[in-house]
Amino acid sequence: MPLNKDATAAIDVRNAVKRYGDFTALKTISLSIRDNEFFTLLGPSGCGKTTLLRMIAGFEDVTEGAIFLFGKEIENLPPNKRPINTVFQNYALFPHMTVTDNVAFGVQRLGKSRQEALRRAGEMLELVQLSQFAERKPAQLSGGQQQRVALARALAPSPKVLLLDEPLSALDLKLRQAMRFELKEIQRETGITFIFVTHDQEEALTMSDRIAVMSSGEVQQLGEAREIYEKPRNMFVADFIGETNLLEVFVDKIVEGRAMCHLGGGHALTCDAVEGVGEGAKVHMSIRPERLVLSETEAPENSLRGTVHDNIFVGTDIQSVIDLDDGPRMLVRTSNSDRGKKHLFERGATAYVTMEGGAARLLVD
Amino acid sequence: MKRRNDIKHYTGFLPLTLLCLFILYTPLIVVMVYSFNESTSITTWGGFSLKWYVDVFTGPESAKFKQAAWNSFVIAIAAATTATIIATLAATAIIRGGRFKLRLPSLGLISLPLMVPEIVTAVALLIFYNFIGFSRGMMTILVAHIVFCIPFAYMPIAARMQGIEDTYEQAALDLYATRFEAFTKILLPLMLPGIISGYLLAFIISLDDFIITNFVKGAGVETLPTAIFGSVKQGIRPNIMAISTMLLAVSMLIVTLSYLISKTDKTK
Numbered sequence: 001m002p003l004n005k006d007a008t009a010a011i012d013v014r015n016a017v018k019r020y021g022d023f024t025a026l027k028t029i030s031l032s033i034r035d036n037e038f039f040t041l042l043g044p045s046g047c048g049k050t051t052l053l054r055m056i057a058g059f060e061d062v063t064e065g066a067i068f069l070f071g072k073e074i075e076n077l078p079p080n081k082r083p084i085n086t087v088f089q090n091y092a093l094f095p096h097m098t099v100t101d102n103v104a105f106g107v108q109r110l111g112k113s114r115q116e117a118l119r120r121a122g123e124m125l126e127l128v129q130l131s132q133f134a135e136r137k138p139a140q141l142s143g144g145q146q147q148r149v150a151l152a153r154a155l156a157p158s159p160k161v162l163l164l165d166e167p168l169s170a171l172d173l174k175l176r177q178a179m180r181f182e183l184k185e186i187q188r189e190t191g192i193t194f195i196f197v198t199h200d201q202e203e204a205l206t207m208s209d210r211i212a213v214m215s216s217g218e219v220q221q222l223g224e225a226r227e228i229y230e231k232p233r234n235m236f237v238a239d240f241i242g243e244t245n246l247l248e249v250f251v252d253k254i255v256e257g258r259a260m261c262h263l264g265g266g267h268a269l270t271c272d273a274v275e276g277v278g279e280g281a282k283v284h285m286s287i288r289p290e291r292l293v294l295s296e297t298e299a300p301e302n303s304l305r306g307t308v309h310d311n312i313f314v315g316t317d318i319q320s321v322i323d324l325d326d327g328p329r330m331l332v333r334t335s336n337s338d339r340g341k342k343h344l345f346e347r348g349a350t351a352y353v354t355m356e357g358g359a360a361r362l363l364v365d
Numbered sequence: 366m367k368r369r370n371d372i373k374h375y376t377g378f379l380p381l382t383l384l385c386l387f388i389l390y391t392p393l394i395v396v397m398v399y400s401f402n403e404s405t406s407i408t409t410w411g412g413f414s415l416k417w418y419v420d421v422f423t424g425p426e427s428a429k430f431k432q433a434a435w436n437s438f439v440i441a442i443a444a445a446t447t448a449t450i451i452a453t454l455a456a457t458a459i460i461r462g463g464r465f466k467l468r469l470p471s472l473g474l475i476s477l478p479l480m481v482p483e484i485v486t487a488v489a490l491l492i493f494y495n496f497i498g499f500s501r502g503m504m505t506i507l508v509a510h511i512v513f514c515i516p517f518a519y520m521p522i523a524a525r526m527q528g529i530e531d532t533y534e535q536a537a538l539d540l541y542a543t544r545f546e547a548f549t550k551i552l553l554p555l556m557l558p559g560i561i562s563g564y565l566l567a568f569i570i571s572l573d574d575f576i577i578t579n580f581v582k583g584a585g586v587e588t589l590p591t592a593i594f595g596s597v598k599q600g601i602r603p604n605i606m607a608i609s610t611m612l613l614a615v616s617m618l619i620v621t622l623s624y625l626i627s628k629t630d631k632t633k
């Protein structure tokens with residue numbers, strides 16, 4: 001067995017490549033997923049999330065590279081020999097079996113007695129609060145209940161790792177939000193490593209310990225939710241996660257870790273320098289709209305003059321669209337609860353857009 | 366709106382429909398009605414009676430018909446069972462076996478017999494049996510029936526299996542089932558309505574077959590269709606109408622059953 005660097009990793013994907021004919025679905029993926037972690041694979045449709053999950057489950061083979069489960073290579077283990085269970089996107093509950101039999105199925109296959117399996121199924125149904133539906137067939141349950149049965153069924157054999165492929169995507173918004181908390185709660189209670197796949201960035205941000213942002217078969221950035229949101233590494237991540245202002249800037253000078261930049265119209269900005277962006281570079285800068293403040297007077301630093309183009313009501317916030325003088329358009333978000341304190345600017349009024357410290361982030365490529 | 370302008374109305378459609386129905390069903394109705402005739406004549410009505418049904422079971426030809434019916438049912442059950450097992454395995458291989466090289470040829474080969482004229486199959490089988498020295502009797506009939514029943518059993522089974530997503534089996538494998546368990550515990554129960562439909566269809570096709578049976582049966586071995594044909598050659602007596610009516614009833618019962626079963630969908 002090859003020497004492994006990280007024995008505590010639940011799943012260690014090393015330089016894994018997946019090709020279908022000449023189409024490369026995954027290009028050299030390396031990920032280390034810790035034990036007891038709620039790990040999320042986030043990315044747009046077609047980026048290879050399901051493919052990676054199916055490789056971990058054992059339904060697809062790895063073209064190049066290897067996958068380790070607690071330090072052991074699992075390449076040669078078929079799906080039914082891997083202590084990994086899956087919550088399928090369409091649930092795939094066995095339609096001819098009752099809810100209890102569905103949940104007991106995996107436990108029984110592990111060689112436990114029928115009684116033991118039924119006891120465990122009862123326990124799991126209690127965990128997902130479906131005990132009263134134990135004798136029903138899957139077709140007699142609502143979508144949300146089926147989703148919970150699928151979860152109970154996958155948890156019942158106590159897998160080392162649980163894979164969840166967009167399990168909430170078929171539910172309506174309210175239920176989806178409720179299930180986020182429930183899933184997170186269950187993950188904490190059971191201590192099982194969850195690998196969760198979604199294309200919904202809000203879902204990823206609210207639930208995950210760590211997130212891997214993927215696009216076109218590559219991991220773009222891996223980190224904690226906050227880090228990914230506040231310090232996106234590149235254009236793709238900044239744009240995909242949340243809403244942001246992407247500005248084209250020129251880096252004039254770098255002094256003591258601060259980059260002095262200017263953008264179209266001659267507006268000057270100073271922000272933290274990042275590795276990979278040097279003096280004279282022409283790159284993009286990301287600034288989250290909620291970290292900008294509007295004022296009538298110019299602030300001492302990083303304050304850009306513009307005209308209010310429009311104000312848009314978006315429920316909890318008001319979004320102001322500002323055209324910088326001779327420069328690009330910017331979005332500024334003001335929380336509705338701050339309305340009393342802050343002045344709402346009329347359309348056509350002159351306003352200064354001021355950045356909070358650390359709000360601007362230079363992006364590589 | 367005037368009826369003439371209704372796009373759902375085609376001139377001449379109704380009379381044509383009635384003509385078709387008349388041609389199709391009048392002979393059957395006549396046979397059914399006259400099977401309850403008191404008279405010995407097959408064309409004049411002499412009052413209601415069940416005497417021809419009694420005649421079938423006790424009359425001079427009863428021994429012959431009982432033996433023929435027995436043969437027919439034994440062959441139909443054996444042929445349908447064997448054909449269904451083969452068709453189920455074939456469907457599993459063709460639909461679930463992934464993309465193997467002989468997939469398309471297998472699919473063609475299994476449904477081709479439906480397109481070969483029955484008389485050609487009959488002659489071919491007869492020549493083949495002679496060629497290999499297979500002496501004719503029950504066994505030759507049975508083997509022939511198994512062969513032509515396979516595609517009929519295959520169709521409903523394959524249709525059913527195509528409707529079952531393979532994520533069920535993947536879920537079973539994911540939950541530590543062996544491939545065999547995934548097949549027996551998940552796929553097979555889900556396919557059951559298709560299998561039963563296929564079985565009943567094969568059964569009816571076998572029970573009903575005349576041409577092939579007539580060619581490959583040995584001397585003295587009769588099935589119901591060949592026995593009826595033999596009897597009719599001697600002149601039509603009303604007891605033939607009683608047998609035909611009973612056979613029709615059995616067929617209708619099985620077809621109805623098959624239809625009802627194919628409608629029950631356990632995946633919904």
Ligand SMILES: Nc1ncnc2c1ncn2[C@@H]1O[C@H](COP(=O)(O)OP(=O)(O)OP(=O)(O)O)[C@@H](O)[C@H]1O
Nearest residue numbers: 020023025043044045046047048049050051052199
């Ligand atoms: N069996 C296959 N043969 C060929 N290409 C495939 C196969 N399976 C997936 N792909 C391709 O691999 C890429 C990644 O697919 P995958 O299903 O992993 O995407 P995904 O990130 O899960 O997308 P979604 O969010 O839509 O589910 C896609 O471009 C897809 O077309």
Ligand SMILES: [Mg+2]
Nearest residue numbers: 049050051165
């Ligand atoms: Mg997917």
